[in-house]
Amino acid sequence: MIRIVRGNPTPEELAAAVAVVQARVAAAAGAEATSRQARIPAWSDPARNVPRPLPAPAPGAWRTSYWPAGA
Template sequence: MSSDVSPAEDAPSLPTIRVERGNPTPQQLAALTVVLAAASGEPAPAPARRTLWTARSRFARPRPSVGPGGWRASALPR
């Protein structure tokens, strides 16, 4: 069976960022990576939308109605 992938594509790629001099800390490398990623112009991924399962307002109960029949209206769905 023949493969459509060439041997050059199977080899691991070289690192994109290479430190020529010095001994940077992991924090400095992380800061550099963030700056370079921001300069690349690619938009940041959108935050995940919250579902109703995680909405706190879902657990808040409305105030009961005041007046005649208020106790009955408090049990009805809204």
């Protein structure tokens, strides 16, 4: 909530002040999300634990059966 303590701003001045506050909040939220993603090491990312189908029996199937990359 924004409260005007002193003065009598025009609607344009008030809109400009609200836009600046909203931009700062959005920038802070974006920086927090980026830092949260940076704290999770890639090897412990839950998306890496998604089960894949087992490779079909074939001469090169052993290459696709190991966990990290699988391609």
